[in-house]
Amino acid sequence: MRGVNPATDYSLGVALSGGGFRGMAHIGVLRALERHALKPDFIAGTSAGSLIGALYASGKSAADIEELASKVFWPKLLGSQGLADFCHDNLPRTFSELAIPLSVVVTALPSRATVILDSGELAPAIAASCAMPWLLRRVKIGDCVYTDGGWGCVLPAVVCRERGCKEVISSDVWWRSSVVRKYGYSTSGRFADQIYSRQYMGAFRNSDLVIHPPIPMAGMVPGPAGMRILIRSGEAEAEKALAGWKCVS
Numbered sequence: 268m269r270g271v272n273p274a275t276d277y278s279l280g281v282a283l284s285g286g287g288f289r290g291m292a293h294i295g296v297l298r299a300l301e302r303h304a305l306k307p308d309f310i311a312g313t314s315a316g317s318l319i320g321a322l323y324a325s326g327k328s329a330a331d332i333e334e335l336a337s338k339v340f341w342p343k344l345l346g347s348q349g350l351a352d353f354c355h356d357n358l359p360r361t362f363s364e365l366a367i368p369l370s371v372v373v374t375a376l377p378s379r380a381t382v383i384l385d386s387g388e389l390a391p392a393i394a395a396s397c398a399m400p401w402l403l404r405r406v407k408i409g410d411c412v413y414t415d416g417g418w419g420c421v422l423p424a425v426v427c428r429e430r431g432c433k434e435v436i437s438s439d440v441w442w443r444s445s446v447v448r449k450y451g452y453s454t455s456g457r458f459a460d461q462i463y464s465r466q467y468m469g470a471f472r473n474s475d476l477v478i479h480p481p482i483p484m485a486g487m488v489p490g491p492a493g494m495r496i497l498i499r500s501g502e503a504e505a506e507k508a509l510a511g512w513k514c515v516s
Contacts, residue, residue, distance in 0.1 A: 277368075280432030281307040281318025282424040282474065285396075285417035286440035288489045288497070290315025291336060292480035295501025296438040298329035303509050309381075309432050311423035313372040313416040316438070317396040318350075321389060324367040325358050336494055350397055354390035362386050370430065371396045372416030372423050376405060381419035381466075383426055384408075417441070422470035424477075437474040438501065439483065441467075476512050480504040 281300070283293045293316060300307070314318030322332045335357060344350045359365060362385055370385040373395040384392040387408070395406035395413035405414045420426070421493060427435045480501040 277309040277427075277430060278434065279305060279307045280309040280311065280319070280424075280427030281442050282422055282427050282435060282436045282437040282470070283310065283312040283320045283435070284422040284439045284441050285314030285316055285415070287315055288493065289480075289482050290438050291494045291497035292321055292482065292501030292504075293319040293438050294329050294332050294336065294450045295498040296480065296505040297323055297332070298476055298498075299502050299505030299509060300436070301329055302506075305436070305509075306434075307367060309427060309430055310371075311370045311372065311426035311430075312396070313421055313423050314397050315440075316423070317371040317393050317416065318354075319368075319496040320369055321354070321358055321365070321393055323373070324365040324369040326366040333494075335401055337491055342448070344397075350394045351390045354393050358389055358393075360388060360390075362389055362392075365389075368430075370423070370426050373413040374416055374419045376412045376414055379418060381416070382411075382413065420466055420470075422467060422474075424470040424473040425466075428473040434475050437470060437475060437477045438502040438505070439470075439477055439479050440501075467505065476508060478505050478508045479496065 285291070288358065295318070295413040303416070305451070310320040310324050311317070319332065322335070323329070329333070344353060362369060370383050371392045373382050373384055373392065375382050387516065391406055391408050396416040398404040400405055404413050421441050422437055422439050424435050424437045479502060480497070483496055483500065
């Protein structure tokens with residue numbers, strides 16, 4: 268994994284997975300964290316998680332992000348330019364201007380190496396992390412070409428740990444893990460190492476708490492109704508997970 272800075276001590280890191288429109292559930296998770304006075308001082312995000320993470324790292328509350336999301340025509344964000352325009356309109360220009368340190372996961376092409384971006388311009392980094400290879404989207408930053416960060420690091424808990432976070436809370440909305448869990452295969456089960464990828468198992472081992480918001484079918488369609496369903500699902504699941512967990516930092 269290239270581009271991770273030397274470890275820095277942080278009390279609480281939050282890792283937000285990729286998952287397309289399902290990433291709206293991250294907003295609900297962040298709202299529950301706010302209610303429990305759990306404010307992250309480091310955020311790592313992949314794909315949709317990088318966008319929600321950047322909005323939160325910019326100083327916006329979960330309520331602010333939900334209000335902004337309700338005004339967005341989501342199919343527009345499937346294009347690199349539409350996403351870049353959204354970032355320019357709603358985020359600081361550079362990583363250094365964020366209120367909370369943020370790392371964004373991308374995949375380098377053609378090597379497919381996982382790269383961590385945490386400096387320079389913010390919009391192209393997020394556009395690269397959110398790129399969808401099957402739509403032939405890729406983003407050039409300097410002399411390098413990047414695409415979807417989810418190829419090699421869909422849940423960036425390891426990034427939080429490598430940056431020195433004492434506690435790591437992960438929000439996972441990745442569709443594949445959701446399907447596998449639905450059929451009863453947990454990450455602690457007998458065949459976990461055969462069913463889940465090595466990078467995904469590494470994310471679990473580097474998380475102190477993993478929140479899995481259920482993704483109802485009604486929440487799969489981009490739009491205001493689906494967004495509200497996903498946010499409430501994330502909030503409710505986070506409340507359940509946090510009820511029996513105490514941050515030790």
